[in-house]
Amino acid sequence: xxxxxxxPQSMFIQEGEDVSMNCTSSSIFNTWLWYKQDPGEGPVLLxxxxxxxxxxxxxxxxxxxxITRKDSFLNISASIPSDVGIYFCAGPWGGSSNTxxxxxxxxxxxxxxx
Amino acid sequence: DAGxxxxxxxxxxxxxxxxxxxxxxxxxxxxVSWYQQALGQGPQFIFQYYEEEERQRGNFPDRFSGxxxxxxxxxxxxxxxxxxxSALYLCASSLRDGNREQFFGPGTRLTVL
Numbered sequence: 001x002x003x004x005x006x007x008p009q010s011m012f013i014q015e016g017e018d019v020s021m022n023c024t025s026s027s028i029f030n031t032w033l034w035y036k037q038d039p040g041e042g043p044v045l046l047x048x049x050x051x052x053x054x055x056x057x058x059x060x061x062x063x064x065x066x067i068t069r070k071d072s073f074l075n076i077s078a079s080i081p082s083d084v085g086i087y088f089c090a091g092p093w094g095g096s097s098n099t100x101x102x103x104x105x106x107x108x109x110x111x112x113x114x
Numbered sequence: 115d116a117g118x119x120x121x122x123x124x125x126x127x128x129x130x131x132x133x134x135x136x137x138x139x140x141x142x143x144x145x146v147s148w149y150q151q152a153l154g155q156g157p158q159f160i161f162q163y164y165e166e167e168e169r170q171r172g173n174f175p176d177r178f179s180g181x182x183x184x185x186x187x188x189x190x191x192x193x194x195x196x197x198x199x200s201a202l203y204l205c206a207s208s209l210r211d212g213n214r215e216q217f218f219g220p221g222t223r224l225t226v227l
Contacts, residue, residue, distance in 0.1 A: 033216075042118070042120075042218035043157070045216075045218075048215050088156050088157075092214050101170050101172065102157075102206075102214075107155075
């Protein structure tokens with residue numbers, strides 16, 4: 001079935017370092033969403049991307065919609081302890097159909113050492 | 115502006131019982147989607163409600179059913195609970211005719227013993 005593959009699965013970094021993670025799909029997507037989830041909480045939408053090649057920032061976070069439309073990247077600059085959490089990419093099931101059914105990657109767990 | 119709210123926060127049930135979870139969407143949103151998130155996994159789509167009807171469904175058995183009310187709030191019902199139904203149940207709201215962004219509530223943690 002359709003799935004999104006996120007990498008890396010986990011990261012343990014020093015405070016102040018930059019972070020990069022990515023998400024790939026076997027099919028084309030017309031939307032990429034990046035969420036952050038803290039333990040015991042629901043996912044919080046960080047960035048939404050709608051066009052191939054689009055680069056969007058939200059504070060220290062920057063995400064890009066890959067040119068092939070089969071991948072997306074999330075970067076966090078100058079990490080701080082509150083960046084700790086699980087980061088998920090998501091996209092509409094069917095890739096390019098305007099459906100409300102989202103599929104999610106397995107998540108990237110980020111730990112930041114002060 | 116109220117975000118997505120869910121109740122209860124936590125729930126403990128035994129096998130074979132039935133459970134009802136509730137969700138109120140973000141103000142101005144008309145569509146509610148439900149997801150199941152097992153420990154260590156990403157959320158899995160259960161179904162979506164719009165105009166009080168189930169519009170899309172994921173790969174979940176008929177034991178999972180739902181309802182949407184005229185005020186757009188929604189319920190998720192699970193019958194004949196199994197141990198494997200233990201998970202965080204998330205509700206997400208969106209605009210049917212808007213973009214594809216979905217906003218999640220804090221979730222209901224269901225434990226089946």
